[in-house]
Amino acid sequence: MNVPQVEPTIRLRPATLAAMTQTNVTPSGAAEYAHERETAELLARQAGAVLLHYRRTGFDVDHKTSADDPVTVADREASELIVAGLRAAFPDDGLLSEEMLDSPDRLGRSRVWIIDPIDGTKEYVDGTPDYCVSIGLAVNGEAVLGVVLAPEKDELFTGIVGQGVWKNGQPAGFSDREPHSSVLAVSDTEYSRELHTYALPTMKPSGSIALKMARIAAGEADATFTMSPRSEWDIAAGMALIAAAGGVTTRRNGQPIVLNQERPSIERGVLAGRPDVLAWLVPELLRLNMPEQIHGVQPSDDVWTLAPQEAQAGAHAGANLHLRQAGGKLVAWALVQPGDVPLMERLEGDEAHRSVLHKDLIRIYGQLKE
Numbered sequence: 001m002n003v004p005q006v007e008p009t010i011r012l013r014p015a016t017l018a019a020m021t022q023t024n025v026t027p028s029g030a031a032e033y034a035h036e037r038e039t040a041e042l043l044a045r046q047a048g049a050v051l052l053h054y055r056r057t058g059f060d061v062d063h064k065t066s067a068d069d070p071v072t073v074a075d076r077e078a079s080e081l082i083v084a085g086l087r088a089a090f091p092d093d094g095l096l097s098e099e100m101l102d103s104p105d106r107l108g109r110s111r112v113w114i115i116d117p118i119d120g121t122k123e124y125v126d127g128t129p130d131y132c133v134s135i136g137l138a139v140n141g142e143a144v145l146g147v148v149l150a151p152e153k154d155e156l157f158t159g160i161v162g163q164g165v166w167k168n169g170q171p172a173g174f175s176d177r178e179p180h181s182s183v184l185a186v187s188d189t190e191y192s193r194e195l196h197t198y199a200l201p202t203m204k205p206s207g208s209i210a211l212k213m214a215r216i217a218a219g220e221a222d223a224t225f226t227m228s229p230r231s232e233w234d235i236a237a238g239m240a241l242i243a244a245a246g247g248v249t250t251r252r253n254g255q256p257i258v259l260n261q262e263r264p265s266i267e268r269g270v271l272a273g274r275p276d277v278l279a280w281l282v283p284e285l286l287r288l289n290m291p292e293q294i295h296g297v298q299p300s301d302d303v304w305t306l307a308p309q310e311a312q313a314g315a316h317a318g319a320n321l322h323l324r325q326a327g328g329k330l331v332a333w334a335l336v337q338p339g340d341v342p343l344m345e346r347l348e349g350d351e352a353h354r355s356v357l358h359k360d361l362i363r364i365y366g367q368l369k370e
Contacts, residue, residue, distance in 0.1 A: 040135045040147040043085040047078035047133045048151035078117035086113050098233040112260045114236035120208030134210035136236030138259040146240030148214040157214035159244030167218045175219035179280035182222035185212035190227050213238025217245040223273025228293045232264035268294040289327030297321040306330040324357045332357045344370040
């Protein structure tokens with residue numbers, strides 16, 4: 001099928017680009033986060049010890065939805081340890097962990113801890129060091145404190161907005177590389193699938209996005225972007241670290257990310273890093289027609305108009321609409337009927353883009369009747 005070509009609609013407004021050159025405002029009461037920092041660092045260290053223990057003794061691997069979405073006993077035990085510690089220290093705060101049953105109770109809390117006990121479980125399972133413990137604190141939807149521990153290398157990154165960034169207790173911060181010579185930390189999965197074909201400067205593929213963001217805040221890379229969506233627990237701590245260093249994290253279209261949402265999924269790609277590097281990178285991504293996947297597309301989304309009428313009609317009838325765009329033009333789309341065994345109702349578009357979208361939908365839904 002020939003996918004209709006639509007005039008690009010995804011453009012960062014001048015005000016958005018200008019915002020990328022501004023540092024975050026110091027949050028009220030930032031100096032009061034010493035107890036939160038100490039607690040989060042201690043719990044990250046303790047959780048890291050759990051992960052290293054299972055690395056030595058071995059563990060079984062289960063899968064949530066697909067082979068690309070593993071989970072282990074180490075994920076669950078580390079989550080329980082962190083959650084119990086935060087509940088004891090801050091009983092009035094909300095909690096959101098990837099490995100904990102979610103509760104709407106957190107939505108009424110102004111302070112919410114957002115946790116990924118292992119960001120990079122696939123790497124953890126594969127025996128590589130590219131995973132981390134990620135603990136973030138959001139206040140009124142804003143990431144204000146982040147702690148990221150890379151257990152294998154004993155690297156502890158901490159950031160408090162308005163106070164700064166530390167690596168293993170020593171002050172850290174952004175690099176001074178020129179934007180056109182910047183280091184871009186990218187997904188190893190996305191790099192191996194297609195990113196390697198694009199003419200961007202130094203790309204550094206790795207697994208954990210939280211660890212990517214921590215390394216950016218410490219000057220070891222300069223920016224990151226994703227082609228596919230992420231969840232709040234993937235990026236909350238990293239958002240705080242980057243903000244503490246004076247950077248920003250947004251959706252790929254430049255819109256802000258507000259944490260502690262009812263659905264803790266950021267339904268499209270993200271951008272994060274040094275403001276000057278992002279101001280250079282965004283036009284480059286548009287120039288290169290860099291693809292992006294958007295899941296659960298709604299009429300209020302800026303990409304809704306890219307969808308053909310039959311896709312919009314299917315979404316109105318109750319199907320989940322998933323789009324893949326490149327440079328503001330539709331390259332693939334899918335309709336999935338939800339249910340105990342979700343049904344792939346339609347999958348249309350350019351063959352290569354359709355294949356990538358299909359793989360991502362398998363990861364999301366697990367079983368798909370076709």
